[in-house]
Amino acid sequence: MGTTPCNALAQPGRLNKSGIQETNDMRAFKKKASALAMGVGLALTGLGAFGQTAYPCPLVKIISPYPPGGTTDILSRLLAPGLAKELGTTVIVENKGGASSNIGTEFVANAASDGCTILLGNNTGIVINRNLYKLRIDPVKNLAAVGEVASVPLVLYVNTSVPATSVNQLLELIKNNPGKYSYASGGSGSPQHLMGELLKLEKQLDIAHIPYRGQGPALADVLSGQVPLAFETTTAIAAQLNSGRIRALATTGAVRSKGMPDVPTMKELGYPSFVIENWYGVFVPSKTPSHLIKRLNQAVNKVLKSADVAASLSKLGSSDVTGTAEQFTQFIAKELPYWESLVKRSGATVD
The missing domain is CATH 3.40.190.150 (Bordetella uptake gene, domain 1)
Incomplete structure (x- = not known):
């Protein structure tokens, strides 16, 4: 017959759910273990919520x-x-x-x-x-x-005061009125500027470039009619397409833009050099x-x-x-x- 440790016999205990008598020491140990597990759980929960340590910038x-x-x-x-x-x-x-x-x-x-x-x-x-x-x-x-x-692709657009509803009409208008028209861009070197210069070069157009400090001011002046036309991104122009102040003639995407499916691409119209984003x-x-x-x-x-x-x-x-x-x-x-x-x-x- 086996023996029972003396310190266990000396301590008061109670039966747990499994019918095993627990001593005070056993209960204390379980309490500490439970607390430790809870702490680990909270730490892991924190990691789960934030994914990783906080980003080091306030x-x-x-x-x-x-x-x-x-x-x-x-x-x-x-x-x-x-x-x-x-x-x-x-x-x-x-x-x-x-x-x-x-x-x-x-x-x-x-x-x-x-x-x-x-x-x-x-x-x-x-x-x-x-x-x-x-x-x-x-x-x-x-x-x-x-x-x-x-x-995003660019959009060739005009102020609605310009009597052109297609790219070909616009180019003919500019060609027949040398020095009368200008185009805006958000600054020298921007893709909007480069597209204007490429159009000018390929079609031998006499049209001036008006650079701005950004596309926002350039768009504002085309909307107001201060400048008749420009290239602009679909992102910046999207909110203004239904304003009645501008008209989109073509985009520079390889395919038509989802946001303006009725506007043809420059490539469709016979201008393969004008496929950029x-x-x-x-x-x-x-x-x-x-x-x-x-x-x-x-x-x-x-x-x-x-x-x-x-x-x-x-x-x-x-x-x-x-x-x-x-x-x-x-x-x-x-x-x-x-x-x-x-x-x-x-x-x-x-x-």
């Missing part, structure tokens, strides 16, 4: 290198609320326009590499301006790509740690795939362009020779 600034009203500003403000939620911190948009986005782009390139200052840049500031301006930085070398946000993405200073770039990339992609943001981007003419930071970097490398060639072919200069 405030994140998205720098939009253009004035309010343009595509970068629209996309920045579309991205900011979701990014704040994903990073668990405050996110604000700050407009730093001027010099065809060079001022804001340089500002971010020279900012601290802590992930707290990010750029919503585009092909103008990253790959085009380096072919037109004497820059104090190299955007490709001094900025690190985080992730692409959108890619404006792309936009998030960038940080080049020395930003890789783990912060990865964290930002994951947050940006999650926001872009959220139902409301994805629906908004689709209406604005952009398809899903999400991917890794490495994929975006590779995409930019392929874009460099294309835009360098287009700048030379169009004959564009800084006005």
Whole structure:
């Protein structure tokens, strides 16, 4: 017959649900174990709720290198609320326009590499301006790509006072009235400017370029009739198409835009050189740690795939362009020779 330990016989106990007598020591141990398990559970719950540790910035600034009203500003403000939620911190948009986005782009390139200052840049500031301006930085070398946000075609549009309802009518009107017409753009070197210069070159048009500090001011002056026509992104122009003040004649997409299916493409109309899109993405200073770039990339992609943001981007003419930071970097490398060639072919200069 087995023996029972003396200290167990000496301590008062009670039967548990399994019919085993528990001592005070046993109950104390179970209480500590339960508390420990609860603590671990809460810790795991916290990780599940936040996904990972808190983002190391009390405030994140998205720098939009253009004035309010343009595509970068629209996309920045579309991205900011979701990014704040994903990073668990405050996110604000700050407009730093001027010099065809060079001022804001340089500002971010020279900012601290802590992930707290990010750029919503585009092909103008990253790959085009380096072919037109004497820059104090190299955007490709001094900025690190985080992730692409959108890619949208341009729209050739006119103020409704212009007596043209098609591209061919517009070109004939300009040709028959040399020096009378001008076109607006958000700045020298922008794709909007390059498309205007390419049209001018291919069709031998006498038309002046009027550069602005951003697409917002350029659009405002076409809407008011100060300038008769321009190229603009589907994103910036979408809200104005039903205003009665402008008329869309064609887009520069490879296929018709979902947001404006009744508007033909330039390619359809016999202008194969005019198939381009404006792309936009998030960038940080080049020395930003890789783990912060990865964290930002994951947050940006999650926001872009959220139902409301994805629906908004689709209406604005952009398809899903999400991917890794490495994929975006590779995409930019392929874009460099294309835009360098287009700048030379169009004959564009800084006005």
